Amino acid sequence: MLTMNDIIREGHPTLRKKAEPISLPPSTGDKETLKKMLDFLVHSQDPEMAEKHGLRPGVGLAAPQINISKQMMAIRSTDHNDEIVEYALFNPKIISHSAETTYLESGEGCLSVDREVNGIVPRYARIKIEGYNLEGKKITERLRGFLAIVFQHELDHLNGIMFYDRIEQDDPFKQPLPPGEIV
Ligand SMILES: O=C(O)C[C@@H](Cc1ccccc1)[C@H](O)SCc1ccccc1
Numbered sequence: 292m293l294t295m296n297d298i299i300r301e302g303h304p305t306l307r308k309k310a311e312p313i314s315l316p317p318s319t320g321d322k323e324t325l326k327k328m329l330d331f332l333v334h335s336q337d338p339e340m341a342e343k344h345g346l347r348p349g350v351g352l353a354a355p356q357i358n359i360s361k362q363m364m365a366i367r368s369t370d371h372n373d374e375i376v377e378y379a380l381f382n383p384k385i386i387s388h389s390a391e392t393t394y395l396e397s398g399e400g401c402l403s404v405d406r407e408v409n410g411i412v413p414r415y416a417r418i419k420i421e422g423y424n425l426e427g428k429k430i431t432e433r434l435r436g437f438l439a440i441v442f443q444h445e446l447d448h449l450n451g452i453m454f455y456d457r458i459e460q461d462d463p464f465k466q467p468l469p470p471g472e473i474v
């Protein structure tokens with residue numbers, strides 16, 4: 292099973308690389324890796340397992356974070372109906388998005404960042420995504436709210452982007468402009 296020892300931390304060059312697309316249908320090895328990534332999230336959200344193995348709770352994980360520079364991400368979180376939602380995706384991408392942006396009031400963290408970085412991380416409020424699931428089937432979903440934020444955080448990892456790259460350095464708590472506002 293994956294533990295925190297498998298997660299590389301900021302400064303590791305793989306976190307700044309653009310990950311390679313997965314050739315489809317996914318190989319057995321790639322499927323195994325993606326399953327392990329989702330299992331890590333399940334374990335990290337189980338208080339007993341997290342305590343026993345020293346896991347930081349996570350709602351998302353991207354393959355570059357376990358030093359695999361391939362376009363794979365796992366997400367396990369709750370949707371707007373408080374239902375558990377799991378995504379294990381190959382070659383995920385955003386195919387359209389709202390002009391409206393949002394952000395987490397509490398800011399963002401990262402399993403690959405062992406420090407607190409405060410500031411507003413602007414994200415699209417609503418996104419339409421596509422990717423390929425563990426069976427290699429193409430899926431298309433519309434995400435909003437926290438799930439949309441998690442997806443964008445993980446997608447950034449596949450493009451070598453860290454959440455704090457998106458914080459306005461001169462004014463970390465500056466409110467993003469509403470859509471259509473011209474400065
Ligand atoms: O490092 C990662 O990619 C996993 C992050 C994903 C994430 C962080 C902040 C906002 C959206 C996504 C971890 O899940 S950080 C821990 C965490 C756990 C629950 C809620 C927010 C952050």
Ligand code: NI
Pocket residue numbers: 400401402403444448
């Ligand atoms: Ni992260």
